[in-house]
Amino acid sequence: MGAQVSTQQRSSDHGEVLSVHSLDKWNTQFQNSKTSNKLMVIDFSAAWCGPCKFIEPAVHDLAVEFTDVDFIKIDIDELPDVAKDFDVQAMPTFVLLKKGKERDRIVGVKKDELHRLIEKHRF
């Protein structure tokens, strides 16, 4: 595990979910993803969506468990264009990105499946 730790400081290294509120911030994150080997999990959610609130604790647990994975949270009302780019039609939608390319996605609250796909794509 020690060999995997990057010397670059990213807040998600501390096992947190990074909420991205601006297009600039998102573009930075997206560029970072393109130039790294790290898996990025984007959680598309909305403040008014019950299922999103339901899975929130589980996503935090996953961020703590997988510190070598970047967890990004995007509110579809704040960044509707990004949601549209990723064709988000229902929530929560989890998109797994590697090197800026979508590897997999999960639509809905599927904790076991999210865990399985993160394990599958992280390396």
Add this chain to the structure above:
Amino acid sequence: MAVSGFEGFEKRLELQFSSHDPVLGIGLRELDFKSLEQVLHQVQCTVVSALGNQHFDSYVLSESSLFVYPTKIIIKTCGTTQLLKSVRPFINHARTLNLHLIALRYTRGTFIFPEAQPYPHTSFHEEVVYLEDNIPDDLCYRKASVIPSKLTSHSWHVFSAGVVEYPDDVPYTVEVCMTDLDQTLARKFFRHPNDGMNGDSAGRAMTELTGINRINPNAQICDFAFDPCGYSMNGIDGDCYSTIHVTPEDGFSYASFECVGSAYNDMADMVKKAVKVFGPGTVSVATTNAGEDMCMRIKGAVEQVGLKCRSCGIDEVPAAGKVVFQTFTSRRKRI
């Protein structure tokens, strides 16, 4: 028929609310998850999966489904759940959001194992008494109705109550109950031991393998496969939901398909596709507030897949409109 087994036939409850506030916001979707879980606990079921969109939230439960719109709750549970015990708690939680109940509708088919049902579901009479005691007085237009068919195993029970006898804007709903499923088709809803999947991925596999995803290709689907067998899914398409639940075991096999109608979906075609997935020996279709034309089209569609209409009963209930109950059995059967 088995002596006892899992009860697939669901109890369905629909609660319509209205707001005192000039600005509604997200209404019932504001209810925090702890409150919802509390109510589900009283009904003895838990959340297994969930999915939402701009219009409503959907939850797949351990014993069926829950849909939460800003001013409407629909909960459908099978097995031996005490569904009616959710009425009081839902009314109370809604009140904290300044929402009051204006209509309630309870529907179900006929239980395969009625003796296994707990209070207040031991009989329709008991259910009606319980409902009458637990709904506000201002829902003064009330009616309980049992629509028979030529089969004692298939009747349709409805209790409807409202503050207005003939409300506008009641969407039409179709509830399809299927029994005596084709065993080759039902086998697709059994998990394989050591399949290396979880309930989510196995559910997705069943959705695709059986063609359930083609019933409404526009819908986003939230599915789940139970261990060792059984399947549930909710589909969301704009402000319309659809839901399928399967009990595949031989002897008490059962599948249900329910959908809200809209100008954008071809209901008759969806019902036909759903029936084809299961190849049932007996089908009942109950529509609420659908026009005569729609009922005829659904009848025509079901008759295209090896079944013949054996009965058609109609009744009118307050706050919901016309209820049409049709039953079909396979053409090879004789009643």
